[in-house]
Each structure stands twice: as structure tokens, then as C-alpha cells.
Amino acid sequence: MVKRIVGVLLIIVLAGGVLFNYVQQRKESESTTANEYNVTGDTDAKGGMISSVQETHEIGDTAPDFELNTLRGEKLQLSKLRGKKVILNFWATWCPPCREEMPEMQKFNDDFKEEVEIVAVNLTESENKEANVAEYIDKYQYTYPIPLDKKAKVRSAYTIIAVPTTYFINQEGKITKIHPGPMDYDFMKETVKSM
CATH class of the missing domain: 1.20.5 (Single alpha-helices involved in coiled-coils or other helix-helix interfaces)
Known part of the structure; x- marks a missing residue:
């Protein structure tokens, strides 16, 4: 008890x-x-908030500029592509949907490379070995630029959570569409046409 x-x-x-x-x-x-x-310093401010370090980008925003070395050892700077439509794709060799869309991107590149620049940023920091990227690109003979994001700076700037993710950027450098997941030829053609 x-x-x-x-x-x-x-x-x-x-x-x-x-x-x-x-x-x-x-x-x-x-x-x-x-x-x-309140981080503004204004003691009368209402509704202020602390946002995360990573900034998200929306349609209509200027695409964040970057400069990376490509797989071929050339420097690629996004802002130098102004005046041309850009398909900015983020991918990795270990990603099945990425591998699915890359032949479609090559076909689109072959047909529209005078009007549209395809830039396929490899998330190199997520690869087992950097050499895997070169082997993969050589095996399938993809000819569009492959910048190597070795330190994940561009991945962070574009807040890439999953791959593939693609940003469509117009001639003025503005984001017109953000597409998560794989693309096919017709999707790219229609999206670029509407830019």
C-alpha cells in the first residue's frame, strides 16, 4: 500500500x-x-521577421550571377550570356531523372543553340568523384557547357534542394520559369517559346 x-x-x-x-x-x-x-533598428516597425540565410528566387527576379569553370576548363559567367535565352539546369551523374532528360537537352541544343544557351551545372560536390562527370559526358557526347559547382556556391545561390531543377532565364537575365524534375524536348520548346 x-x-x-x-x-x-x-x-x-x-x-x-x-x-x-x-x-x-x-x-x-x-x-x-x-x-x-526586430533587426531593422526601427523600434516602431511591426511584422518584421528574420529570414533564413538562403534567399529564394522567384519568377521575375534577376538570376543570380556566377562564374564557374566548365568541364572543358573554360570560364563560364552567366551574366555574359545576356541577350540570349538560357536554360540553366542543375544535375548530377547519380540522378536517374537527370540522365533521362540529358539526351532531350542535347537534341534541343542541336536544334536551337543559336537562340538558346543550355548550361548544365553539375553539382560536383555531391559526386563520388569529379572524374565521373567527365566520363559520363564523354560517354554520351553531350556538347552543351557543363560548369562544375565544386563548392556548392551556385547550388546555394539558387537554393537547389532536388535535382534536376531548371531555371529558364530570358534575354534580360530575368527568371521566367523554375521547373523541378526532368524535362523533355517539347516542354523545353514550349517554355522557351513563351519567354
């Missing part, structure tokens, strides 16, 4: 402690004012 009473008292004490902590946390969160977290 004594053990039962001690057990019940122990449960009551523990429940009381949990309830006390819950009430204290609620009081603290209610007493916090918006200006305690």
Missing part, C-alpha cells in the same frame, strides 16, 4: 513539474514583444 501511495505522489509531482514548466514558457512567449527580434 505504501508503495502505491509513493508511486501516485511521484506521478503527481512529475505532472506538476511539467505543468509548471509549460505555464512558465507560455508566460515568457506572451511577454516577448515584436521589437525584441
Whole structure:
């Protein structure tokens, strides 16, 4: 009987402690004012928030500029492609949907390379070996530029979470469409036509 009473008292004490902590946390969160977290410096500002370090990009935004070395050892800078439509694709050799869309991209490149620049950024930091990229491209003879994102800086700038992901960029350098997942020839043709 004594053990039962001690057990019940122990449960009551523990429940009381949990309830006390819950009430204290609620009081603290209610007493916090918006200006305690205001990063603008304006104490009258309302509705301010702290955003994550990574910025997301939307249709109509200027595509973030970057410069990377390509697989062929040339420098590619996105802003130098202004005046031309750009299909900016992010991919990796280990990604089956990426491998599925690459022949379609090559066919599109063969037909429209005078009007549209395909840039296929390899997420090199995610590859087992950098040599895998060269072997894969050579095996299938893809001719569009393959910049190597060795330090994931471009991946981060474009907030790439999954591959493939493609940004369609118009002649002024503005993002016109963001497409997650693989593309086919007709999709690219229609999307570029609407840019």
C-alpha cells in the first residue's frame, strides 16, 4: 500500500513539474514583444521577421550571377550570356531523372543553340568523384557547357534542394520559369517559346 501511495505522489509531482514548466514558457512567449527580434533598428516597425540565410528566387527576379569553370576548363559567367535565352539546369551523374532528360537537352541544343544557351551545372560536390562527370559526358557526347559547382556556391545561390531543377532565364537575365524534375524536348520548346 505504501508503495502505491509513493508511486501516485511521484506521478503527481512529475505532472506538476511539467505543468509548471509549460505555464512558465507560455508566460515568457506572451511577454516577448515584436521589437525584441526586430533587426531593422526601427523600434516602431511591426511584422518584421528574420529570414533564413538562403534567399529564394522567384519568377521575375534577376538570376543570380556566377562564374564557374566548365568541364572543358573554360570560364563560364552567366551574366555574359545576356541577350540570349538560357536554360540553366542543375544535375548530377547519380540522378536517374537527370540522365533521362540529358539526351532531350542535347537534341534541343542541336536544334536551337543559336537562340538558346543550355548550361548544365553539375553539382560536383555531391559526386563520388569529379572524374565521373567527365566520363559520363564523354560517354554520351553531350556538347552543351557543363560548369562544375565544386563548392556548392551556385547550388546555394539558387537554393537547389532536388535535382534536376531548371531555371529558364530570358534575354534580360530575368527568371521566367523554375521547373523541378526532368524535362523533355517539347516542354523545353514550349517554355522557351513563351519567354
